[in-house]
Amino acid sequence: MNIILAQPRGFCAGVVRAIDTVEQALEQFGAPVYVRHEIVHNRHVVQTLRDQGAVFVDELERVPVGALTIFSAHGVAREVERQALERQLQVVDATCPLVTKVHNHARQYAAKGYQLILIGEPGHPEVIGILGQVDAPITLIQTVEQVRALDFPADTLLAYLTQTTLSVDDTRTVVKTLTQRYPNIVGPDARDICYAVQNRQQAVRELCAQVDVLLVVGNANSANATTLCKQANDSGTPSYLVSDGSEVDTRWFTPEMSVGISAGASTPEVSVQDVIAALARFAPLHIQTLPGREEHVQFRLPPGLIARQ
Known part of the structure; x- marks a missing residue:
């Protein structure tokens, strides 16, 4: 065969950073280290880290007050950040820098008065985090048909964002339909897709x-x-x-x-x-x-952790 x-x-570099974050936190602070949701979507990775002393929780209520807690690579909503502050948790944020970039775009557009449209998968942790990062409402869409069903007036200030892990081809089609329907819509560079x-x-x-x-x-x-x-x-x-x-x-x-x-x-x-x-x-x-593109991207560990020598 x-x-x-x-x-x-x-x-990818974001996943390597997230896993390194948990391993380095365990090495630096000792077990247990609490992680909100799966650090990445892979059960083998999660089980390996669990065997090393990581404790994965769905909600912060399960984390002891003041404990070291890591946010997953997918990012979280501001409400989760607020809950962590109330419980006096020592937070290490392993959100992928490319996801953080989307959060920043969302806040910048909202501050300028744009109505926001997010191209993403309903229920995905990254999407939940993006939706919860700004106070302004965000319209979530995934398909060309949903673009055609939008009812914003033609003169509405519109900006779009994209979930980083979507199909590039599908996203391109949705964005093209958006720009055809709303020629003045603004959005991030296409290269911002992971x-x-x-x-x-x-x-x-x-x-x-x-x-x-x-x-x-x-x-x-x-x-x-x-x-x-x-x-x-x-x-x-x-x-x-x-x-x-x-x-x-x-x-x-x-x-x-x-x-x-x-x-x-x-x-x-x-x-x-x-x-x-x-x-x-x-x-x-x-x-x-197969011959292909070599990747040399590296991301620094989050603040509070000491990189291995």
Whole structure:
């Protein structure tokens, strides 16, 4: 079986920073360290950190007063920040800097009197955080049909924002429809969509032209992993989302197939290797890596933590 690995795949700089934040907090302050929600959307990562002494909670009420608490990479609403202050929690904010950038844009537009439109996935933690970062109302949309249903007067001051982990192609279509309907609408540069999302989607686009089937390694609650899977299926390449090798179904393949493998931005490489090991039990493998963009982005740890030497 011919295996072609996407390049790039797996961890992005924001995820590396978030995981390093929890590990460094444990090393610096000792267990337990409390983390509001999953630090990233990957159960293997979460379990590994849990084994090291991290305690994941859904709400801050479960955190002892004054305890060290980490906010996840997805960001939080101001109400959560207020609750943390009331409980006198020692907060370390692991929000991805690219998500923080969206928060800043939202506040800047709101301060100038713009009505805000957010292109995002309802219920996603990043979207909940963005919606709760400004006092002004924000209209949440996801599709071209929802754009067409908007009823803002033509002279309304409008600005749009985007969830960082969406499909670049889908977002581009929604933004195009928005600008056609409201020519004076303003928004951030298209490059503000997460660089890692764009790179992984481009790699999958190139990979689908060379393989019979694609495996995307990641969890079902990871927006960028599920988007990669949808992108492949939409292009006509059968695609399956698996969290590790235990979920690989040999009925998807024949030994002569070319199989592509990619991974969401919150997926550790060990999970990719576990999928490869599962395939190796099915057929002898020839493994190659697709030439692609190398990523050298690094983010500093949040204030209050000492970087490893």
